[in-house]
Amino acid sequence: MERIKHFVTENPDLVFAILLAGSVFTFFAITEPLFFTHRTGFAIMERFAVLGLVGLALTLCIIAGEIDLSIGSNAALAAVITVRFTDDWGAVNALLLALAVSTTIGAIQGYFIAYLRIRAIVLTVGTLMLLRGVALFAADEKTVMLTDFRIPDFISTKMLVYFSPASLLVIAMFIVVGLFMTYTRYGREIYAIGGARKEALASGISLQRPMIIVFAISGFCAGLGGIIIGLRSGTAQALGLQYLLLAGTVAAFIGGVSILGGKGGVIGAAIGTLTVNFLNTGLVFNVTPSFMVQLYLGILLLVVIMFQTGSRVFEERQRRSQLLNDVDRRRSILAEKIAEIRRPSG
Amino acid sequence: MTDATAMSVDDLNFIQRIRRDYSPLVIAMVGLFIVVFVAGATLTDDFLTWFNVKTIIRDAALVGIMAIGLTFVTLSGNFFLLSMKEIAALSIICFATLMGAEWNQWGPAEGDPTTSALMMTFLVAFAATMIIATITGAIQGALIGLGGNPIVVTLGAAGLFFGIGSWWSDNLVVSYRRPHGAEWLGTGSFLGDIPNITVAFIIIAVAAELTLRYTTFGRQVYLVGANRAAGRATGHENFGMAIKCCIIASVCAAFVAVAFSGQVSSAHVNYFSSEFGSSGDMTIMVIAIVMVGGNSIMGGYGSTLRTSLGAIFISSIDNMMVLNGFNSGARVLAVGLMIVFSIIVFALVRRGSRAVE
Numbered sequence: 111m112e113r114i115k116h117f118v119t120e121n122p123d124l125v126f127a128i129l130l131a132g133s134v135f136t137f138f139a140i141t142e143p144l145f146f147t148h149r150t151g152f153a154i155m156e157r158f159a160v161l162g163l164v165g166l167a168l169t170l171c172i173i174a175g176e177i178d179l180s181i182g183s184n185a186a187l188a189a190v191i192t193v194r195f196t197d198d199w200g201a202v203n204a205l206l207l208a209l210a211v212s213t214t215i216g217a218i219q220g221y222f223i224a225y226l227r228i229r230a231i232v233l234t235v236g237t238l239m240l241l242r243g244v245a246l247f248a249a250d251e252k253t254v255m256l257t258d259f260r261i262p263d264f265i266s267t268k269m270l271v272y273f274s275p276a277s278l279l280v281i282a283m284f285i286v287v288g289l290f291m292t293y294t295r296y297g298r299e300i301y302a303i304g305g306a307r308k309e310a311l312a313s314g315i316s317l318q319r320p321m322i323i324v325f326a327i328s329g330f331c332a333g334l335g336g337i338i339i340g341l342r343s344g345t346a347q348a349l350g351l352q353y354l355l356l357a358g359t360v361a362a363f364i365g366g367v368s369i370l371g372g373k374g375g376v377i378g379a380a381i382g383t384l385t386v387n388f389l390n391t392g393l394v395f396n397v398t399p400s401f402m403v404q405l406y407l408g409i410l411l412l413v414v415i416m417f418q419t420g421s422r423v424f425e426e427r428q429r430r431s432q433l434l435n436d437v438d439r440r441r442s443i444l445a446e447k448i449a450e451i452r453r454p455s456g
Numbered sequence: 457m458t459d460a461t462a463m464s465v466d467d468l469n470f471i472q473r474i475r476r477d478y479s480p481l482v483i484a485m486v487g488l489f490i491v492v493f494v495a496g497a498t499l500t501d502d503f504l505t506w507f508n509v510k511t512i513i514r515d516a517a518l519v520g521i522m523a524i525g526l527t528f529v530t531l532s533g534n535f536f537l538l539s540m541k542e543i544a545a546l547s548i549i550c551f552a553t554l555m556g557a558e559w560n561q562w563g564p565a566e567g568d569p570t571t572s573a574l575m576m577t578f579l580v581a582f583a584a585t586m587i588i589a590t591i592t593g594a595i596q597g598a599l600i601g602l603g604g605n606p607i608v609v610t611l612g613a614a615g616l617f618f619g620i621g622s623w624w625s626d627n628l629v630v631s632y633r634r635p636h637g638a639e640w641l642g643t644g645s646f647l648g649d650i651p652n653i654t655v656a657f658i659i660i661a662v663a664a665e666l667t668l669r670y671t672t673f674g675r676q677v678y679l680v681g682a683n684r685a686a687g688r689a690t691g692h693e694n695f696g697m698a699i700k701c702c703i704i705a706s707v708c709a710a711f712v713a714v715a716f717s718g719q720v721s722s723a724h725v726n727y728f729s730s731e732f733g734s735s736g737d738m739t740i741m742v743i744a745i746v747m748v749g750g751n752s753i754m755g756g757y758g759s760t761l762r763t764s765l766g767a768i769f770i771s772s773i774d775n776m777m778v779l780n781g782f783n784s785g786a787r788v789l790a791v792g793l794m795i796v797f798s799i800i801v802f803a804l805v806r807r808g809s810r811a812v813e
Contacts, residue, residue, distance in 0.1 A: 177607060179538075226803040231535060231607055232753045236795035239740050243789025251785050348785070352737075356615050359608060369605040401627060401725075405619020411612030412599070419604045 123366030124378055130364060131385040138392035145392060151272045154387050159277040160335045162383045164354045165361030166287060167331035169379035172362055173291075174324045175304035175371030176223065176230035178216075181332045182352040183241035188212045188333035189340030190249045190348055193256055201261045201341065209333050215241065216329020220322040227317075230325075245348035256344040265342050276338045283334070287327065288376035300324055305372020353404070360407050361386045363414045482804050485797065496776050503776055510650065512772045517657035518712050519738070520767030523745040524664050525708025527763045528701040530746055531668070533681035533694070533755025535606045537702065539614035540709050541728035541738035543592050546621040547585045547710035549630060552723030554581035556632035578637025585710050592617060593706030597699030614739075621725040631722035642718025653715050657764075660708070664760040677701065682756025744795045745770055750802055770794065 118125050139146040164181060171178045188208040195204035219237060223230050256262070265276050273281075291297035299320040302310035311317060335354065340346040365382030367374030386407070393403055474483065497503055522540055530536055537543075555577060592613070599609045645651045668674035680687040680697045687694065717723050728738040749766025751758025770791060777787050 179607075222800070226800065228799065228803050229753070232747070233796070233799055235536075235740065235743055236747070236792065236799050238792075239737075239744060239788065240792030240796055242737075243785060243787075243792045246783075246785030246788055249785075251783055356611055359611055363608070369608060399622070399627065401619050401622035404615045405623065408612045408615025408617075408619060411608065412616065415604050415608055415612060416599065419599070419602055423603055 121366075123373070124375075124381070127364055127366055127378055127381045127385065131381050131388065134385055134388045134392070138388060138395070142392060142395045144395060148271055150391060152268060152274075154384070154391050155272050155277040156266065156274060157387045157390060158383055159274070159280045159338055161354070161357055161361060161387060162280050162284065162380065163331040163335040163338075164358035165365065165379045165383040165386075166284060166376065167328040167335075168355075168358040168362040169365060169367055169374055169376070169382075170287070170291075170300065170324050171230065171328050172367040172369065173304045173371060173374055174300050174320060175307060176321075176324070177234070177359075178219075178325065178328045178332075179231060179234040179355065180219070180237040180241055181328065181358065182354045183238045183245065184212050184215060184329055184332040185336030185339070185354055186346070186348055186351040187215075187241050187245040187248065188336035189346035189351065190245050190254055192337045193340045193344070193346040194248065194254045196261065196341070197257055205337055205341075208337055209330065212333025212336070213326050213330045216332070217322050217326040219329070220325030221318065223325070224316075224318040224321040242349060249346065249348040251348070253345055253347050256341075259344060262342050262344050265338065276342070280334075280338075283331070284376055284380055291376060296320065296323055301372050303371075305370075307371075356404065356407055356411070357386055357390075360411045360414075363411060363418070368418065369415075478805060482801055485801055489797070493773075496780075497772075500776050500779050503779060508775065508779075510654070512775050513657070513768060514651055514654050515775065516764075516767040516771035517651075517653045518716060519741050519745060519771075520657050520764055521660050521715075522705075522709050522712050522738070522742045523749075523763045523767055524660055524760045525705035526742055526746055527664070527749075527751060527758065527760045528668075528677060528704045529606075529698075530751050530753060531681045531755055531758055532677045532697050532701045533684060534600055534698050534701065535753060536743050536746065537596065537610045537705055538607060538739060539592075539596065539610040539617060540705070540742050542614040542617040542621070543589060543706050543709040544713040544716075544728045544738065545725040546592065546617045546624075547589050548713035548717050548723040548727060549621045549625045549725060550588050551581050551585040551638075551710075551714050551717050552630040552632060553624065554584050555636055555638065555717075556630060574635060574637035576637075581638075582714060585714055586707060589706040589710030590703050593703035594699055596706075597702030598695075600702065601693075601695035601698035618725060625723070625725060627725065629722050629724045634721055636718075636721065638714060638718030640718075641715050642720075656711075656715070660711075661760060661764040665764075668760060673700070678756055680755075741770075741791070744791055747795050748798045750798065752802070 144150060164185070167178065167181060188211065191208040191211060192201075192204045195207060198204075199207075215237070219230075219233060222228075223233055226233075266274050268274060269278065291300065296319065299310070299315050300323065302315055303317060303320050307317075332354075336346075336351060339351065361382035362374070362379060363382070364385050365374060365378030365380070367378065389406065389410075390403060393406070502508055522544070526536055526540060596610055596613050599613075600606045640646075641652055641656070643651070647655060668677065676687075676692050676697065679690070680692050680694055684694055687697075713723075713728075716727065720727075745766045746763055747753065747766075748770055749758070749762035749764075751762055773790060773794065774787055777790060782790075
């Protein structure tokens, strides 16, 4: 009991995320009889494979105090490359090429952000457009398609009731990145440049290395997500996948990252993504059109942001009023002392 | 004979001064770009004709008006709104629904409606659209002003507005019949062969530039953008400023929506996502214009004149590529390259002169 209390006070954001995920799940489990079944569990894990990667990528970026807007374009480019070259070179080669391209793009972005000392949103809004152009070029401005559908079948094979090769790969990815962020120096550097950039730079951490690592991981995750989508559906469009940014951001913020950086973690990203997936899957049962899902996600993001901003402003006010009280108290003590000194002479 | 050792700043000629102020890399990049542009302009047939110049400015008008609105937000230090096209989508649905509504038809029940009746219909729909745009802008501005990150707030707001717009129109095309009161704005031209939308673009550009330069509000925008702490110390909180600037951006987006709806006599939420222009996405195009124009994304530096020129510049590059028979992929690639290029150049130029954030 004592340990639970300690956990709650130490990680309020994570507890909030777990509670939100639990309540969303319980709501749909009660209202939809088909929701709490093995089949729906499999469907949720299948969605998790894609959205989890994007949520993970955005979580890492936001921990580093930046945001990667080009994630949708990067995923679309990887999907186009994979689907286009699978027929000629085999799935594995095409997949590796796409991963190499998207990771390199991410690393280059990170390098330029650190070298030019600009905010990531500035550069990534440019690369959003640039990568779309590259993807259009790579796809010849058509929707590219697979002809051999054995690969999509393999990717969504059911294993161990809930999992498929894709979702197992993504879970492994989560574990590796989680260990990397918690137990290595490079991971902690990422937290440092996000939470207290000036102090981190002053203490000798270079801005370049963590930036390149973060954006390379982000590019890798975006690319892998795009590849999974592309191979699973067998088609890819150069201008598609832009919805990933909103869903991934919602997942990251539910998972407890702060826009100021330096907060949050991989477990939060997983729980945030699961919450979004519960919502998405549950709304499918109600035959909700996709634009309503977007509306709900938008409201969810605004509510989380309002909550976070409100608590920050409240804390600041609290701190300021505490400071003023402190000053007042000391001033009154001083006034008393002065009065005491003056009394005998006056 | 000048003494080489005692050469003052005034003795430097133009080229020497440029070489002193900017690094060789920047000079090489800008020089290469100018050479490519001039070569393209002279080698492309029919590019340098009066008709084509009019086409370029007309194409720049709609995105340009939106970008002028967004410039206020950028100058006040609030980055940019990722919800521009969703605001426009909500506005165009509102406008078209009211234009087509049964109760909104003044004048005789039978026969052709009179001009004044059409005008009244237009004014009612226009006013309602502007009110909606003001509300959307005020909501986003308030959230940003309270300390929310502009990117994340507007990303959420974008989903919300798009959802409301789709829900209102049932995700269908809303159309209304000609003749209607918005034709003069969409396709008409009072000044001979210059379309009205071009005139509107020029008027809005001039008005925005004068506002920024010569009014108290304009100076306050620059102050809050350049130094937020100084702004707060002199009584100009970002709260009010963010609301005002977001309302300006929203109203500009709504105006573009009305003009575009007037052209096609219909509305759909996806008009600004997929079918508009070559580049697919209106929001990114608008942000591209603000950046290519050379406004500082951190705020406090830039002008709407730069934005207008950026719009015309991107439009002329696009036009040049169309005349040379490039596909949309190449054109999107070119715009993307221009944004990244201008980001890098402006970051390098400003590196020495401005304090790093």
